[in-house]
Amino acid sequence: MAERFNCSIRTVMRAIALPREEYLASHTVNRSKPWEALGMSRATWYRKGKPLDAPANPKLEEVA
Numbered sequence: 001m002a003e004r005f006n007c008s009i010r011t012v013m014r015a016i017a018l019p020r021e022e023y024l025a026s027h028t029v030n031r032s033k034p035w036e037a038l039g040m041s042r043a044t045w046y047r048k049g050k051p052l053d054a055p056a057n058p059k060l061e062e063v064a
Contacts (some may be wrong), residue, residue, distance in 0.1 A: 001007045018026075035045035 001012045005012070029050070033042075034050075035042050038045065040048075
């Protein structure tokens with residue numbers, strides 16, 4: 001792309017990159033720590049496959 005538009009690779013990367021606020025809004029998994037709500041370690045959570053839709057209160061679903 002850089003060759004096609006006659007610019008540097010860095011310029012192309014800047015044009016494609018998401019704004020910081022948008023990136024942080026879509027990558028909140030590590031800040032919310034859903035593995036702690038399930039009572040497991042982060043490594044185990046990733047090994048078992050992180051759930052796509054984490055339940056609002058997983059402790060209640062275990063009882064049911």
